[in-house]
Amino acid sequence: MQMLDVPAVADELAARFAERGHRIYLVGGSVRDALLRGTGVSDRDSGDLDFTTDARPEQILEAVRGWADAVWDTGIAFGTVGLRRRDQVIEVTTFRADTYDGRSRNPEVRFGDDIEGDLVRRDFTVNAMAVELGERRFVDPHGGFAALAQGVLDTPDLPERSFADDPLRMLRAARFVSQLGFTPADRVTAAMTAMADELSRITAERVQAEFSKLVLGAHPRRGIELLCDTGLAQHVVPEVPAMQLETDEHMQHKDVYTHSLVVMEQAIERETDGPDLTLRLAALLHDIGKPATRRKEPDGRVSFHHHEVVGAKMTRKRLRALKYPKALIDDVSQLVYLHLRFHGYGKGEWSDSAVRRYVTDAGPLLDRLHQLVRSDCTTRNRRRAAALQRNYDGLERRIAELRKQEELDAIRPDLDGNQIMRLLGIPPGPAVGRAYQHLLALRMEQGPLGPDEAEAALRAWAAENL
Numbered sequence: 001m002q003m004l005d006v007p008a009v010a011d012e013l014a015a016r017f018a019e020r021g022h023r024i025y026l027v028g029g030s031v032r033d034a035l036l037r038g039t040g041v042s043d044r045d046s047g048d049l050d051f052t053t054d055a056r057p058e059q060i061l062e063a064v065r066g067w068a069d070a071v072w073d074t075g076i077a078f079g080t081v082g083l084r085r086r087d088q089v090i091e092v093t094t095f096r097a098d099t100y101d102g103r104s105r106n107p108e109v110r111f112g113d114d115i116e117g118d119l120v121r122r123d124f125t126v127n128a129m130a131v132e133l134g135e136r137r138f139v140d141p142h143g144g145f146a147a148l149a150q151g152v153l154d155t156p157d158l159p160e161r162s163f164a165d166d167p168l169r170m171l172r173a174a175r176f177v178s179q180l181g182f183t184p185a186d187r188v189t190a191a192m193t194a195m196a197d198e199l200s201r202i203t204a205e206r207v208q209a210e211f212s213k214l215v216l217g218a219h220p221r222r223g224i225e226l227l228c229d230t231g232l233a234q235h236v237v238p239e240v241p242a243m244q245l246e247t248d249e250h251m252q253h254k255d256v257y258t259h260s261l262v263v264m265e266q267a268i269e270r271e272t273d274g275p276d277l278t279l280r281l282a283a284l285l286h287d288i289g290k291p292a293t294r295r296k297e298p299d300g301r302v303s304f305h306h307h308e309v310v311g312a313k314m315t316r317k318r319l320r321a322l323k324y325p326k327a328l329i330d331d332v333s334q335l336v337y338l339h340l341r342f343h344g345y346g347k348g349e350w351s352d353s354a355v356r357r358y359v360t361d362a363g364p365l366l367d368r369l370h371q372l373v374r375s376d377c378t379t380r381n382r383r384r385a386a387a388l389q390r391n392y393d394g395l396e397r398r399i400a401e402l403r404k405q406e407e408l409d410a411i412r413p414d415l416d417g418n419q420i421m422r423l424l425g426i427p428p429g430p431a432v433g434r435a436y437q438h439l440l441a442l443r444m445e446q447g448p449l450g451p452d453e454a455e456a457a458l459r460a461w462a463a464e465n466l
Helices: 008-019 029-036 057-064 115-120 144-150 159-165 168-180 186-194 196-201 204-215 220-230 239-245 256-269 277-285 307-321 326-338 352-375 382-406 417-424 430-446 451-465
Strands: 024-027 049-053 070-072 080-085 088-094 130-132 137-139
Touching: 008 024, 008 049, 008 057, 008 080, 008 088, 024 029, 024 115, 029 049, 029 144, 057 080, 057 088, 115 130, 115 137, 159 168, 159 186, 168 186, 168 196, 168 204, 168 220, 186 196, 186 220, 204 220, 204 277, 220 239, 220 256, 239 256, 239 277, 256 277, 256 352, 277 307, 277 326, 277 352, 307 326, 326 352, 352 382, 352 430, 417 430, 417 451, 430 451
Parallel strands: 049 088
Antiparallel strands: 024 049, 024 130, 070 080, 080 088, 130 137
């Protein structure tokens, strides 16, 4: 098929299989992305190639022996052999005709005998296309090429049967909506809605992997909206659809849910070094504490006092449930906790001490906090929006000035632990830590003290506390 730019390594591999009397096909996402190449649309982070063949696993191993630079057989029980040829990573899988028990994701592995039987068990028609190598014969029994051209996401088999076999495919549908900008077919959306509870069969680790890819996609709002509309979000991030019930304190947004999606989109526009999972999750989740803190004030306004504190705890709990790494959980939760603090800045009333604390509490997250806070301004009042941005410009200028003066990123007390022990004549222990924290607090409040003033302050503290 002339429209497909098949890598030379694929032809090399095909020749080895043909010599042994086997058929081999480029298949799935490799074909889809080859057809999309040049459009700037793709869901794949690498150039890995996927093949399927009538050869059984042991025959695959024999065919690549002496040709592949490395081979791994961790998936051989499922018919998959992984290999590397020069800088190309390749997976070759025997035709599959699996059946599922309807209770788990684990299939009863059965090998198939033809490409058509293999393709019908794949997740979506855009992934159910193949190219027979050698002859360059395009195989598309389920209309995947037309669906690709139309941007439609549909299943080769009945969606109810496909999702019953593997409920993770429902989450993958939302991921493809985000990454590729596709629109799910009506029957796919209906099946996702009816079968959302089936997602509970999937492990948290697999759910997290798909959700992360969704959030990092080109159109994450569309993917998240699909999750919420179908009920799948209740099994992934239930705190997000819960925000649909709330109106924010400015009474200017349809609901906190819509506001949060807008904030995420605005944060994405501020990304400077590619998709940022930490920033996007923080933007999406920054207001999830509002439903739990909603109060109606005597004047009729709605308030959400301390929603950033509650939201940070909820964020930590949700991301832990999804098995995210601890470092990412800590960072996202801290951003949620800090996102509201700037609103106490007013028109610049903060002392230098408060500015130092803002920077110190943000630590390495400061640039992301800048992006999040600026993105959180979604008011339609242009004058108010401009004032907020000017105030934040002022805060950033003060931060830059203080950093230049004091190397703010490395704030430490004027005396270290060894000096504290020497001056007070005390051994290592909790008292040293308390003295250190006292000097750090003074440093935050007053700026650099100098060695003599710091020593005097330390001795005055020790006289009252030791």
